[in-house]
Amino acid sequence: EVQLVESGGGLVQPGGSLRLSCAASGFTFSSYWMHWVRQAPGKGLVWVSRINSDGSSTSYADSVKGRFTISRDNAKNTLYLQMNSLRAEDTAVYYCARVVNSGYSPGDAFDIWGQGTMVTVSS
Amino acid sequence: QSALTQPRSVSGSPGQSVTISCTGTSSDVGGYNYVSWYQQHPGKAPKLMIYDVSKRPSGVPDRFSGSKSGNTASLTISGLQAEDEADFYCCSYAGSYVWVFGGGTKLTVL
Numbered sequence: 062e063v064q065l066v067e068s069g070g071g072l073v074q075p076g077g078s079l080r081l082s083c084a085a086s087g088f089t090f091s092s093y094w095m096h097w098v099r100q101a102p103g104k105g106l107v108w109v110s111r112i113n114s115d116g117s118s119t120s121y122a123d124s125v126k127g128r129f130t131i132s133r134d135n136a137k138n139t140l141y142l143q144m145n146s147l148r149a150e151d152t153a154v155y156y157c158a159r160v161v162n163s164g165y166s167p168g169d170a171f172d173i174w175g176q177g178t179m180v181t182v183s184s
Numbered sequence: 185q186s187a188l189t190q191p192r193s194v195s196g197s198p199g200q201s202v203t204i205s206c207t208g209t210s211s212d213v214g215g216y217n218y219v220s221w222y223q224q225h226p227g228k229a230p231k232l233m234i235y236d237v238s239k240r241p242s243g244v245p246d247r248f249s250g251s252k253s254g255n256t257a258s259l260t261i262s263g264l265q266a267e268d269e270a271d272f273y274c275c276s277y278a279g280s281y282v283w284v285f286g287g288g289t290k291l292t293v294l
Contacts, residue, residue: 096283098230105187105288106222106230106273111281120281123185161235168218168277170235177229 063087063173065157070178077147077182083140083157083175091115091135092163096171097142099153099180109155110142114164125151147182154179188213188274188286195292201262204289206274207255212284214255218277221250221259224288225270233272234259261291269293 069081083095097109110121110131119131130143140157155178158171189207196202206213206221213219219237222230232241234250237257247263257276261268274286 098285105271106224106275106285107187108275108283108285111283118281122282156229161232161241167281168216170218170220170232170275171222171230172232172235172241174229174231 063159065159065173065175067155067157067175067178070155070180072181072183073147074184075148075182078143078145079147079180081142081144081155081157081178081180083142085138085140085159088159088173089163090133090138094160094166094169095131095133095140096158096160097131097140098156098158098171098174099151100156100177101150101153104153107153112140144180147180149182152180152182185278185282185284188276188284190272190274190286190289192287193290193292195294196261196264197294198264198266200264201260202264202291203261204259204272204274204291206257206259206276206286208257208276208284209255212276212278213252213257215279216277217252219250219252219257220275221248222273222275223268223270224273230273264293266293 112131128146159173160169161172221234224230238250
């Protein structure tokens, strides 16, 4: 079964750091671009970051650029999101998502989603 | 990276058809055939319903269809069923490896 499972969420103080993980199974993880998408409580989906299949290229939403770092370990079938200098407005459920097509896939949609992990930034 | 514009809510009776619009700019919706639509039930992860403007993933009923004209994409749901009630989000590639979502539309089946 194709599956993504996020972990690492929790309560953190403003200015703090947190690292999210996303464990992939049931498909050739190293062949797919991966993304992080977040959703603040009661709000809509917001794209956060993307990484290509070998980890050599990344991109970020302006709201997290310079604070968040996406990475992956293809040997461990795991995607990461390192979040630093956290703010109250970063409070959200964070989803990892796989794209539809393997290989080079600019613009591709997100067909497999994890269940999400909640990050709360509060003092 | 401004959010795409969707109506806050739409509604329809069982068996009817509804259309949800998603308006962007020539830099996102109008510039690429990479519009996708997601259905999200409360407390659940989003589910891909349409990608590349009008393609349906395996398992998605053909009652769901997508289209695009200029800077506006649309999702049409025909033969509304009670289980279609959910939030729907559009998403577009915006170039330079950046994606943008719409604000979401709540579909109510009357």
